[in-house]
Amino acid sequence: MNTLRPAFRSSLARTALAAALAATLLGACAPVLIGGAAVGGAMMASDRRTSGAQVDDQSIELKAGRRISEAIGDRGHINVTSFNRQVLLSGEVPSEADKSAVEQAVARIENVRNVVNELAVMPNSSLGTRSNDALITSKLKATYVDSRDLFANAYKVVTERGVVYLMGRVTEREATRGANLARNVSGVQKVVTLFEIISEDELAQVRVITAPPPAASGPK
Known part of the structure; x- marks a missing residue:
């Protein structure tokens, strides 16, 4: 899920607004969520990844959403976060078979160098x-x-x-x-x-x- 962080003068204001935004957006989240931020000129300039890695990370996250849906449908609540081509899978799936299927689907995506599978086998979080x-x-x-x-x-x-x-x-x-x-x-x-x-x-x-x-x- 994309999250924008405006520059506020106080950390309290930042926290309150971000929490309100998150609470609003969570209700409309799809089963598979992607964790990349929009790649713009300012973001690329302040990021320690190469511009190529940033573009690859966005592509990996978008492709992962489709591959996971093909692999397990709408079962589970899965977050996909790619950083420098290392992919973190977090969230919940109903079975070990689903957990393995998600990892295999993501590992086959072009440019993925490593998958960290932190999916929990349990009911979806509230x-x-x-x-x-x-x-x-x-x-x-x-x-x-x-x-x-x-x-x-x-x-x-x-x-x-x-x-x-x-x-x-x-x-x-x-x-x-x-x-x-x-x-x-x-x-x-x-x-x-x-x-x-x-x-x-x-x-x-x-x-x-x-x-x-x-x-x-x-x-x-």
């Missing part, structure tokens, strides 16, 4: 649980924005039944800091890190690549 998960995600994203020592856009956050999954291309320091902040958010039951660890040197190179171009000077 609307209340999903609303609470959306609130946890919003609070954690606001926490990252308010943390002056972190780059908030480096983290992709997925919450399922109180379990927070963290994805992103981050350094060891950022990974530890991000996970610790997540554990301190109220309502979080567990934190699962699926980070791609990069070195400080690699981070410096990424910053150079993604830095916005200098503004054109006006006529003198």
